Amino acid sequence: MKAISYRRYGGPEVLEYGELPDPKVGPDEVLVRVRAAAVNPVDWKAQAGYLDGMIDAVFPVVPGWDVSGVVVRPGVSVTEWAEGDEVMGYVREDFLSHGTFAEYVAAPVRTLGRKPRAYSFEEAAGLPLAGLTAYQALHTALSVRPGETVLVLAAAGGVGSMGVQIARHLGCRVLGAAREAGRERVAALGAEPVLFDEATFTRQVRELAPDGVDAVLDTLGGPFLQHAARLLAPGGRLASVADGEVLALGGRYYWVRPDAADLAALADLADEGVLDVRVAKTFPLERAADAQRANAAGGLQGKVVVTVP
Template sequence: MKAISYRAYGGPEVLEFGELPEPKVGPDSVLIKVRAAAVNPVDWKAQAGYLDGMLQAVFPVVPGWDVSGVVVGLGADTPEFEIGDEVIGYVREDFLSRGTFAEYVAAPVRTLARKPANLTFEQAAGIPLAGLTAYQALRAAGTGEGDTVLVHAAAGGVGTMAVQLAKHLGARVIGTAGERNHDYLRSLGAEPVTYGDGLAGRVRALAPEGVDVVLDLVGGGTIHTSPEVTAPGARLISIADPDVAALGGRLLWVRPDTADLTALSHLAEQGVLTVEVAEVFPLEKTADAQRLSAEGHTRGKIVVTV
């Protein structure tokens, strides 16, 4: 099969486009013909070796965890799916090797859900990792009706999901973003604020009593502004900064979960959750897609098609 892979840690320059063996399908897995795979910052961070203390790399590594595609093969015990089913998945294992930037991926059924019927494969590929991260973060924070939620990096892939899901839960949402994305955030129902110096004052001007939930989706010390902007008893979640624990919050590492992913698929079909695709690249141009992702200024999702 055609695939993107790397044989040593590094940047986009270590990616190779070529032939690899088609993956074998375990008893509780299905074989997916990949139609699209979303690019996430964790892809190039893992590729650079930043997660080496957590996830062992078994070279050659095919990067990518997000996928949308069609079931073309069944494991020995996979009654959940049939040949021809259109699916989405957050296909993460506890090591780096068999990713989704390839013609085929063998995916455990626990990582999959049915693709939203109203979305293209490109749009649907943007849901799993970003959607699950936002969904599980909001749940971990106990977000509900009447909460005021501050979402850092609200115009990014995870941020846009978090804004829409928080609004669906009945929360008020304040989102940090560059000014060029403020109108976009307003269209999603958030109140935008510019990040950078003076952020705490801008947030307090919108929420004088403080916010109830902080979602840090960017890291870089952002979580340390929380004591200046939160109400008593506020809940802090970060997906990028372990320092959140010292502030009484939680570091969240998103998990594959069929029930959660199915819920997101249903929300997409109901029009509650939308996916903005920023740019689409063919498989052989995955290195260019990574470079764009690493710039950190993209609104929505970057997607590779197969």
């Protein structure tokens, strides 16, 4: 099969496009013909070796965890999927090796959900990691409830925009902190915009929520996490998916996990029109290095997606 891979840690320059053996399909896996794979910051951070203390790499590594495609063959123990089913997935194993930037991927059943009927393959590829991160953080780490006020940091980004939409669907009032370029996007998603400006951030939030916010979902880390921690109402909860320093602030550091049931819930929300995934740029598989560069450069109001013809 054609695939992107790397044989040592590094930046986009270490990526190679060429032939690799077709994946073996284990009993609890599904062979998926890849149609699209989204780029996420964790892809190029893992590739640079930043996760080496946590996750082993078995070279050559095919990058990518997000995917959408069509089932080619289910493993011998798989009853959930059949040939021809359209699926999406957050195909993260416990090591780096068999990623989604390829013509085929063998995906464990626990990593797959049905592709939303309302989505293109490109849109569906952009949903799993960002959607699961926001969904699990709001439900599991923060346990948000209807009527609460939720502050989302970096609300125009991939995870943040999912967080805004899911929190709104749960019946929460949402304050969405973003830079000026994302202000219109945040408002369109149903949040009350807060400008990322260190001099005025705290004042803006306090004007909107004088008694404090019930929950903070941080998708950025850094100084704004510190500011947000001081804006919690009594009994308020704090969670970050980006910065382990949240633990010192009394909050929870949350790492997303593959979950078939949660993916099914996201697909339902997508088909109900609750979730909007915006694709900013697409690149063919052989230009995956350019896709990584575009994602790392930032400033895009949407996902960067690699397509596989």
